[in-house]
Amino acid sequence: MLLHVPNVLTRDELAHLRATLDAADWTDGRETVGTLGAQVKRNEQLPDASPVRAELARIVLAALARNPLYFAAALPLKTLTPRFNRYTGGGEYGFHVDGAVMNLAQGEQLRSDVSCTLFLAEPEEYDGGELIVSDTYGEHEAKLPAGDAIIYPASSLHRVMPVTRGARIASFFWVQSLVRDDSQRRMLFEMDGAIQRLRASNADAEAVLQLTGVYHNLLRRWAEP
Numbered sequence: 001m002l003l004h005v006p007n008v009l010t011r012d013e014l015a016h017l018r019a020t021l022d023a024a025d026w027t028d029g030r031e032t033v034g035t036l037g038a039q040v041k042r043n044e045q046l047p048d049a050s051p052v053r054a055e056l057a058r059i060v061l062a063a064l065a066r067n068p069l070y071f072a073a074a075l076p077l078k079t080l081t082p083r084f085n086r087y088t089g090g091g092e093y094g095f096h097v098d099g100a101v102m103n104l105a106q107g108e109q110l111r112s113d114v115s116c117t118l119f120l121a122e123p124e125e126y127d128g129g130e131l132i133v134s135d136t137y138g139e140h141e142a143k144l145p146a147g148d149a150i151i152y153p154a155s156s157l158h159r160v161m162p163v164t165r166g167a168r169i170a171s172f173f174w175v176q177s178l179v180r181d182d183s184q185r186r187m188l189f190e191m192d193g194a195i196q197r198l199r200a201s202n203a204d205a206e207a208v209l210q211l212t213g214v215y216h217n218l219l220r221r222w223a224e225p
Helices: 011-022 051-065 068-074 182-200 205-222
Strands: 003-005 076-079 083-087 092-096 101-103 109-111 114-119 131-135 138-142 149-153 157-160 163-165 168-177
Touching: 003 068, 011 051, 011 168, 051 068, 051 076, 051 083, 051 168, 068 149, 068 182, 109 168, 131 149, 182 205
Parallel strands: none
Antiparallel strands: 003 149, 076 168, 083 168, 092 157, 101 109, 114 149, 114 168, 131 138, 131 157
16 A cells, blocks of 8 residues: 555654754665665665664654554554655666564564655755656655655655755664554455545434444454563
8 A cells, every 4th residue: 555644744843853953964875775775775764773873763754643544554563763865966766665574672673564755855855866666556756845754655666766966865664553454454444434424414323333343353363572
């Protein structure tokens, strides 16, 4: 499921992140990928051990935690601490698939089910830099307003187009979902949305309650600890 999640960050949060990142020290983004990824990746990242990354990641995680659309779509169980990258001067990231298993703190691991990019620069600030996600229905392009996010299956082939003017700045991270299968997550997301709309329209309360029970029983059946 490919989904645009608007207004993840407030204006004040976005302004703070941008001011901090504009003054940050960046390193070669190839330091956090394997041999194959390094061959097609040309960007900069905040170092993983940077205290700036840790501070800004807490802001991003808090913003995600209060966003019901993001939660309904991703059903997050574990989240990799958000990272931050910058593309300038022709920087790009060629087609690749994200690693299936990633390391968290204290030896814990995360299975990457969902990828997320949170845009931190307005589209008019840079040329190029579109996120291209390829699936069985073709290629889908995303270049969103600052503060908006896009989520998509981590198994997808995807790339970032070359940035020919300005700077594309973003946060990115991966999620291990309670529900591993993307098609099951999509069904639950669509059912949850239908339930919310029925509640808002004052539909038959007993029918809404029954449908809510079906949602939770499916989640109970499909969820993995």
